[in-house]
Every structure is written in structure tokens, then in C-alpha cells.
Amino acid sequence: MDLPTVWFVAIAVLWTGYFVLEGFDFGVGMLLPVLGRGSDTDRRVVINAIGPVWDGNEVWLITAVGAMFAAFPAWYAGLLSGFYLPVLLVVVALIARGVAFEYRGKVDDPRWRARWDVAIVAGSAVPAFTWGLVFANLVRGVELGPDRVVRSDLVDLLNPYALVGGLATLTLFVLHGAVFLALKTDGPVRHRARAAARAAAPAAGATLFAFLMWTQADHGSPATAVVAACAVGALLGGALLVARRREGWAFLATAIAVAATTAALFATLFPAVLPSLLDPAFDLTVADAASKPYTLGILSWIGGFALPLVLLYQSWSYWVFRRRVTRAHVS
Amino acid sequence: MDALDLARWQFGITTIYHFLFVPLTIGLSVVVAALQTAWHRTGRPEYLRATKFFGKLFLINFAMGVVTGIVQEFQFGMNWSTYSTFVGDVFGAPLAMEALLAFFLESTFIGLWIFGWDRLPRRVHLATIWAAAIGSNLSAFFILTANAWMRHPVGFAVDPATGRAYLTDIWAVLTNPQALSTYLHVVSASFVVAGLFVVAVSAYKLLHRDRAPHPDEPGLFRRTLRAGLVTTAIAGAVVALSGDHQAKLMAEYEPMKLASAEAIWETESAAGFSLFAIGDHEIGEVGVGRNVVDLEVPYVLSFLATGSPAGEVEGINDLQRRFAEQFGPGDYTPNIPVLYWSFRLMIGLGLAGVGVGVIGLWLTRRGALPRHRWMYRVAIAALPAALAANIFGWVLTEMGRQPWTVVGHLLTAASVSPGVSLGEVAFSLTVFTALYGALAVVEARLLLRYVAAGPGHVMPYPRAGEPEPDRVPAFVY
Secondary structure (H helix, E strand, O other), X not given: OOHHHHHHHHHHHHHHHHHHHHHHHHHHHHHHHHHOOOOHHHHHHHHHHHOOOHHHHHHHHHHHHHHHHHHOHHHHHHHHHHOXXXXXXXXXXXXXXXXXXXXXXXXXXXXXXXXXXXXXXXHHXXXXXXXXXXXXHHHHOEOEOOOOOEOOOHHHHOOHHHHHHHHHHHHHHHHHHHHHHHHHEOOHHHHHHHHHHHHHHHHHHHHHHXXXXXXXXXXXXXXXXXXXXXXXXHHHHHHHHHHOOOHHHHHHXXXXXXXXXXHHHHHHHOOEEEOEOOOHHHOEXXXXXXXXXXXXXXXXXXXXXXXXXXHHHHHHHHHHOOOOEOHHHHO | OOHHHHHHHHHHHHHHHHHHHHHHHHHHHHHHHHHHHHHHHHOOHHHHHHHHHHHHHHHHXXXXXXXXXXXXXXXXXXXXXXXXXXXXXXXXXXXXXXXXXXXXXXXXXXXXHHHOOOOOOHHHHHHHHHHHHHHHHHHHHHHHHHHHHHHOOOOEEEOOOOOOEEEOOHHHHHOOHHHHHHHHHHHHHHHHHHHHHHHHHHHHHHHOHHHOOOXXXXXXXXXXXXXXXXXXXXXXXXXXXXXXXXXXXXXXXXXXXXXXXXXXOOOEEOOOEEEEEEEEOOXXXXXXXXXXXXXXXXXXXXXXXXOOOOOEEOOHHHHHHHHHHHHOOOOOOOOHHHHHHHHHXXXXXXXXXXXXXXXXXXXXXXXXXXXXXXXXXXXXXXXXHHHHHHHHHHHHHHHOOOOEEEOOOEEHHHOOOOOOOHHHHHHHHHHHHHHHHXXXXXXXXXXXXXXXXXXXXXXXXXXXXXXXXXXOOOOOO
16 A cells, blocks of 8 residues: 555544544434433533543544645645535534533523523534535535536535435434433433434434445445445444443444444545546546655654554543443532 | 635634634643642642632633634635645644644543543542643644744745645754744743733732632632732743744844834844834835834844844845845735734733733732732733734734745735635635624623632632532533
8 A cells, every 4th residue: 555545544544533433422412402301400411421522522523634634635625625615514513512512501591501502403413414415425526627626516515415425424423422322321311312322223224324325326346335234234233232221332333333434435435535527537536635755654653653642542531431421420 | 805805804813813712721721730730739729729710711711712723724725725735745744743642632631621520530630631731732833833834934845747835854844943933932922811811810809809708719819810920921031032033033034024014115234123103105016115204213123133233124125126036026015004013012012911910020029919909900901912912913923924825935816715706705704703703702701700700609618617628529511
């Protein structure tokens, strides 16, 4: 494998880390009104279940995007300028959501908290849907001419395939979040989280199956078929395991489903990073977009040093907060 | 009005807004860590109470710094795709390092600190706030390195085939003289802001000490007032020294910025430092500017820029001629009035802030508190002055780089995203401005509310005769 390919894989790994980790906290955010209905204490249990980790999870996005900037400048630039409005939507949602987590509990007033709850739900649902939309369009291709400028407008991006992609990530993250809450909480919230997982599993299974089949039919290879099958299989396994109250294993299964879905999308994309709808000759490829070997080499050294360290201390942080969150913790 | 103008406004607005929170995060993280260390070493509950109180204010600010930082990383690609493609190989490297080495550290350990009060051993918990503080300061280093590279590009070459810059020497980028000097200047200025934040909050609480809920409270704020003043005075000395060094680097690497900041039109020896000038310079009519009014302190500018009172300082008209020969016809002058006044406001407001720190130290020596109420009000006013000085510093830095994004290599006009429409940029500019405006109101209200509520709100005072509670509650959401 040459260095640009190594870095394509590294970027895929960073996005996978992001979706696996922030995927569940998007799900938790979306489930807030359902699982915390009628009781502010329960809503606080839901939020505090991801309280110590959501910010660290979001840094996986910052790192994925930062690494794209450094390793594939043309990919970074084309993706963010080409998907201008969806990216704007995600950024605004992440701002509202981050502030909401921090500020919601700072004033003891039901109206104040209700407003921030809206920001948490919308701020979680919008990126959960939009990332699916963006990645589906990335696989499908964009209006990319020989000048390497992406000219897709919003109407192009809202095609049926991409909408199914958005629904697939949205429902998948809802399920992933429900399983996480079943694992991380106790009492009424855990009970409702299991019910939510049971309810979300068919929808997530159906849309993910449809999305990955469609991807496979239009762009797939035998290798991506295997990965896609893993994703759907893991999702079904997760649904069964949570019903049997094996929450730890169920969470592992939904994490695998998210990871395999991301891997399938990146594997479908390769070797292009921005495929052109107009002519395959205009595709922006890994080789075209990559930085020089010197930069990639430095990034490899730094990534090789830092990423294991990050995994180590982030795992430690999950270990520190391994206990289930209950009503007693937040009152 | 085209997409370029709006993209520039968006960058300016979002960056300035982001930078209202960043200096407080950088400085206050260390202040809070130091307060917690004092508690750890002495076991005195007032330090714990101060840690929790300033910790809460720190977190309210921290949240805004984090979320507005996301915009910064994304808008290079959204609005400035030609720039990003040109520089990514070089500029992206420190950015990726910032994420990998600093942001993960900062955000993971801040989570551990917020929620870990009753889960972690005290020593380990103390280490988490230090890890977060180190992360903040490290991230400042990487982003300032990237910024310094745009002003003094080093360690790279341009590929003739693709027209893109590529990195040839990472060490040169990380040890860029502009980067090291800027880092010292910006970080010490951040500590001035944080010091004055502590001063302003303490002064406010001492001003209203008759309303203190517990007799121990004024004693707590007397200590934090002193600590804030010491921080401000020490950091102020570093700001001044590094600022002097910055002026010399500006004379060497960015002479047009210095000439514009001083409104020097013709190259001069033994140049004076201008106090007040009114210039005559039509936009588009380049190379014929002059000052109608100019009040100067003789020799000072030459001394600041070159270290010798007789040193030569290049003028705008001469530089314009030189750049037009070097890079082809065009206007190579930045917005001179903006630079001229930003430079003065940065220095004036910054000195005023640091001056409050030094005078305050004198007034509070041997534990005395100033008797005059207006002195507390001056101390409170020093905080916005210092924040404004930081902002004007950035206006000078970034506007002074114009018309270049990468000095000598890429013009701002050539940096924008070709595929992004005026409507898209106008929409995002509107969204960010409205959102940031609303959040500013929320943030200010929350900070005032928590300052008013005082340390007793985050850690209740014991009733008379009862011991302090032993268990330390966590900050849950």
C-alpha cells in the first residue's frame, strides 16, 4: 500500500471512529424527549449518560476533517465547498447541541430547559441525517468538471438515494443510542431504552438494508458486499441481544454495524475521493488529492504516536464512568 | 458586493467572536488548575470553593470556545477552497497536529474533570484539569504556527505541475520565528485577559461585600483579587517584551504592515512613533499617499522596529513600488486607517489593562483593599479593555496581511471557493451572525448570573459551628 492509500484508510478509520462514538450520542440526543418523557430527572439521566464523553467523541470529527485537510487538501476543499449548505447545517446543529448540553442545567427554569431540549434533539437529528445524505452523495458522485470545482446544488443533493442514506444513518444512530442507554442507565430510562431499541430495530434494519443494497447495486464490488452484509447482520444481532438484556454485547454489535456501514461506503468510494457524475475521467482520486509523501510521512509518525495514546485515555475515561447512571446520580 | 467580500466578513466575524472565548479558556484553565492545586496542597476549603466557582465560569466560557472552533476548521474548506487546496499540504499539518495532540487531550480530560470529582482520587482528578490546560495551550501553539506560516511562509516549495504548495521542512514551520514570537505574545495576552477576568469578578464581589452570604466570602475574593492582579502583571510584562519582538519581526517580514500601522509613506531613518495622524490616500490611487496631520514622538519607531534610534523604516509608497515590480501591477497596501487605529488601540487598551494590574498590586499590598469604590469599577472595566486589545491585535495581524492570504504567494482575491455562490455565503454569514448574537446574550446572562450567585451556589457554606462537608459533589449536567 502506498502512503496516499494508507492515509485514505486512516481517514476512513477516523470517520468510522466518529460515527461509532458520536453515532450513539446523536441517538441519545434524539431519544431525549421519548426516554425522558414526563420527568426532568429522567431527561437528566439520559443527558448525563453521555455527559463525560460527548465532547471527546466530537473531536473525532475535528480530527477526521483536519486530517483530510492535511492529507488530501483537494478532497477537504471540494467536499466542504461542494456540500456547502449541508455542511453549514451540520455545523450550526453541532453548535446548538454543544451549547445546549452545557447550558441546559445552568438555570433552574422549565422553559429554559425545554428550549435547550429542542436544541439537543434538533442538533442531534440534523447531523445524524445530513451525514448520511453527504456520504451517499459522495458515493453517488457530484457535478465535478475538469476544473475540479464541485457545482452540485441543493436540489442535486436531495436525490432519492441520498435521502435513503440520510434515513439509514438517522435510524441506525437512534438504535445505537437506544442500546447505549440500555447499557449505561438503570431504572425507568433503561426500561424505556430497551423498548425504544426494539421499536427502532426494524426501521433501522429496513433502511440500512435498502441503502446498502442500493449502494451495492450501483457501485458495489464483492468486497463491499461482504462488509455491507456484516453491517446488516450486526444490526440484527444487536437488536436480538438487547431484547435478551445482553446490553454490552448488543452495544458491541450496533457499534460493528455502524463501523461496517462506514467501511462499506469508503470501500465503495475508493480509489476516488470525489467521483464525478459527468465523466469518470474527471474523478478526483486518492492520488490527485493527496499531499506529498513528506507530509504524509510526518502525519503518519504523529498519528502513529498520538492515536494509540488517544485510544488509551479515551478508553480510560469510559472505564472511569463505567457505572450505570441512575436517578440518584443526578438529583 | 461579491462572495469574496462576504467570505472575508464571515471569516472576520466568526474569528473575532471565537477569539472572545479562546483567551479566557487558555488562561482560565491554568488559573482554575492553580486554584485546585492550592486546595490540594493546603486542604483549605476556600480554595476548593474558589476552584468550583471559577471552574463553573470557565465551563460556561469553554463551551462557547469549543463550538465556535468547529466553524473555524470548516470554513477554510467551505469559503476558501482554492486557498485550502493550495496550502493544505503545509497548513493542514499543524491543524491535524492540533486535533490529534491537543483537542483530544483537552476535551477528554475536561469531561473527566467535570464529572470526575467524586469518581477519581484527588491527585488524579487534579491531574485531569492540568491535562486539559496543557491541551488548551498546546492547541494555541499549533494554530498560531499555522497562522504565522501565512504571514511568513517557510519550509515549503510550490509544485510547478499542480501549482500547489508542499511542505519541505516541518521543523522550519514549527520553529518559524513568527510562530514562536506570536505564541508568546498571544498566550501572555490570554493570561492578561484571564487575570483581569478574575480581577473583575473579585472586584465586583468585593464592591458588594456587604451582600456577601457568609463572613468568609470577602476573604476568598481578597485572595483571588491578588492572584488575578499578579497574573496580569507578570503576563503583562511578557506581552510587552514579546510585542516589542513582534514589531521587529514585522519590520523584517511584513514591512507593509508596519508602515501602514504607522502611516509612514516614504522610507525614513530615525522615524518617530506616530500618535495621531490623518492620511490622504485614495483607494485605487496607489503610491501617492501622504499624511495631512501627523503628531510624532521622534526616534521611537526606528528604535522599536530596528533596535536603533537612527534605523531605517520602509514607507508605504516605496514598498508599493517595490511590490508592484516584484509581483506585477496591483494594490499591495492594506486598509491603512484600520491598521493605524488597530495598532494604537491594541497598545493603548493593552497597556491600560496591564496598568490596572500593576496599580492594583500596589494598592492591595500587605492585604489591604482599596477604599474607593471607583477603583473597583476601574478594575472591572479593565477586562473589556483587555479583550478589546486582543481583538485589535488580531485585526492588525490579519488585515495587515492583505492583500495576501499567504504573503507573497497567494492573494486573498484568488483564495475563495469558485463553486460557492454569493447567496450561499450571504446565507451562512446571516446564520452565523444571528446565532452568535443570540448566544452572546445567553452567555453574558449566564456568566452574570453565576457571578451574582457566588461561590456559595456551587459549594454551600456550612452553618455556623458545622464542619465543611467532606464529599465533593461533581458538576453534573
